[in-house]
Amino acid sequence: MRKALITLLCAAELLLFTGKTGLRHNYREVEQLLVIQTMGLDALRGGVTLSLAAAGEEDRGVARMRADGISISAAMDRIRGYSYEEELFCPHIGQLLLGEKAAEQGIESALAYISRSPDLRLDMPLFVVRGGTAADALMNVGTGEKGISDVMQIVEQDVKRRGESGLTTAAQILRDTARCGSALICALNPGPAAETLSGADEQKEASDDLSIAPLGYAILREGRLCRYLTEEQGIAVGFLKNRVGRSTVQLRDSHGNNAVLELNGGSCRIRPLWEGDVLRGLEIHADARASILELGGRSALKGAQDADYLTAQLEARLARYLSEALQASKDLKADYLCLAEQVERADPKAYRALGRDFVDLLPELELEITVSARLNQMSDMM
C-alpha cells in the first residue's frame, strides 16, 4: 500500500514536471494555439515594429499581426493583448525577417532577444528584406491561403539548393561576428508574384500579389548592415566557403550567342602568401564544374574549340565574381568570409605572430585568383 502511494506521488510529481506536455498552469489545447512561423522586425524611432505571421489555413487564411513597442517584448505584449487569438505559440518560429533600416541600425538587440528567449532557436535563419520593411513583407506577401510562412519555406529550399552556406542562422551570425567581426546574412527581394490567376472567365498574366525571393547576401559589420552582395557575388561566397550549390551563369559562346551554364559543383583553396613574417596576400584557386543548360539557338557544341571557349569564359566570369566578393571585404575592412580562420588554419604559428589584426591587414593584401573549370555532360546533347 505504501509503495503504491509513493509510486502515485512520484507519478503525480513527474506529471507536474513534464513541461510542455504536462499539467501546467498555462496548459492549452492545441486548437487554441495560433502557431506563429515567421517573425519580422523593423526599426522605429525609439523602438521596434514587430510583425508575426502564421501559416495559411484552409478555412481562415493567413493570420498576420503587427505592433509597435519600445522593445521586442513590449511589442509582443501589445500583440498578445490586442490579438483576437487565444494563445500565440512562438516556439515554432522558423524565420526572422529584418527590415533594411533595422539591419542598418544593428541587429544586436534582435540576436540578444533570440539568445535569451526560451521559445526561439539559435539555428533560426535570419533574412534582411532588401529595400523594404519586414512588416510589409509579412503583411503583404502571399495570397489566399498562402502567406509569408509558406513562401519562406520555398525560399529556404531555394537557398539551400544554391549552396549550404546560403542560410545564415542566428548562431552563425553571432559566431562569425564574435570571431571575425563581420558576418553574412541572406537577403530577400520582394516582388510581384509570378502566379497566373486562372478563373472561369478571366486570366491574368501577372497578379498584384507580392512574393519574395532570395537575392544574394548582405554584409553585417559589427552587427550592422553595410553592403549588399549581388546574386553573382553570392556564387563566389559559395566557392570561398567551400559550399558550392547549384546556380546558373549567363555567358556568350564563341559565336556571340547566349549560353547558360549551371554550376553543379566545385571547391576552393585559399593559401596565405608570406614574405618572411609578413602576410603579403592570399592565393585563391577555385575549381568549378558546370553543365550546359542553354546554347543560343543550337542544340550542341560544334567542337572542342567551342567547349574550350565556354570554359574560358566561365573561368573568367568566376574569377571576376571572386575578385568582387573579396574586394568588398577589403574595401569595407570586413572579414565576412572569415578568411582569418583560413590563414590561421594554414599556418597557426605565423598567424599568431602577425602582430596586427587581420582586418587591418585586409586592405593591403594582394589577391592571386585562379579558376579552373570543366564542363561535364549533364544532358543527352554534347
Add this chain to the structure above:
Amino acid sequence: MREQYNMRQLLSLGTVIALTPALRLFPARAAQLAGRAGWLAGLAALPLALGWAWAMARFLEAMQPGEQLPDLLLRLGGKGFGRPALCVFALWCLVYAGFVLRSGADRLVGTIYPGASPWLLSQLMGLTALMAALSTPRSLVRMGRMLLGLLLGVLLALLTAAFFSAAPDNLLPVGQPDLWPLIKAAPIPLDIVSGAGTALCMLAGGLKDRSRLFPALGLWSAGLCALLSLLSAAVIGVFGDALTAQLARPFFVLVRTLTFFRTLERVEALVVMLWIFPDFLITALFLWAGQYSLRLLCGYRPDTAQHARLDMGEGRFLIWVCGAAATVLSLFLGREPAALERWSAAFIPAGNLCMVFVFLPLVYLAGRRQKPDSGGTPSASRS
C-alpha cells in the same frame, strides 16, 4: 553488515551524478577559459584526475569493514580533529544538496518553465530526495545503475546529432599557445570528476570488494574525462567558442536547435526532464551522507539497513531535519541570477575542490599522525 553492491554499480551512480555539474559548468566555462581549445580541457585534466583516483584509493584503503566515509573521517580525525571535520563535512553535504536543488530548479525555470517560481520545484525535488535518503544507499546505487543506460544513450544520441551540425573550424587549429589556457581550464573537469568521484566514495563502505580501487577509479576518471571532452567538442563545434562562452546552459540550447530526421524537433523539454534524475540522485546522496554524519556527531549509531520511513529511532529524525534544512537552504541560496551564477561558477566548485584536495588530505594526514591506540571512536568500536 551485509555487503551491498559492486564497484561497477557504484561507478554507474558516479557517472550519473557527474552529469549534473558536467552540463552546468563545463562547456561554457571551458570555452571562456580555453577558447577554441576548450574541448580538450577534459583530456587536459586527465593526469590530475588519475592523481585524484590514486589518492582516493589510498584514502579508502584506510576504511575498515562496516565503516562509511563519515565513520572514516571521524576515526582518522581522532579526538581533536574528528568531530570538527565531521561537522564541516556534514555542513558541506547540506550546502551542496541545497545548491543542487536550487540550480536544478533554476534550470527548469530557465529552459521550460519561464516565469515560474523555483520554490515549488525545489521543494518537490527536496521531498523526493528525502524519501530516497530515508531508504538504503543500495537503492540509490541500483537506481544509478538503472538510469545510466538511459541517460548515456540519450546523451550520445544528442551528441551524434550535434556533430552533424558541428564545424571543424570551431574546434581547430589548436596549438602550443593553447596550452596555458588549457591548463587554466583543467580544474573545471577535475572538479566534476573528483567531485562526483568523492561523492560516490561516500558509499564505498557498502562495496563487496575494495581490493582494486585505483584501477577502477582511474578507468572511470579517464572515461568521464573523455565524455566531457566529447560533450564540449559537440557544443563548441556547433556554436563556436565565443558564443558558447556567452551561453548559460549551452548544452540545453544545443538540444533546442537539434532536429532529428527532419521531423522531430524541440525535444529540450524531454531532455531537461531527464536531467532531473541526476539532480535527484546527487541530492539524495548528499542528504544521506549529511544525515549520517550528523547522526554520528550526535552520538547515534547510524547504519545502512532498511528501516521504516517513519522510524525515528537512532536519530533518524535527523534525516528529516537534513531534508528540510537543504530544502530551506535552496530557497535562500543564490536568489538573484548573478548570485546563483557566483555560487555555480565560483563558490561550489571552489568548495568542492577544497573538500577533495585540502580537507580529505588533511584528515588523512591527521589519521597518519595518530598513534595506533588513539582511535576508539564510536564507529571503530561498533563494527
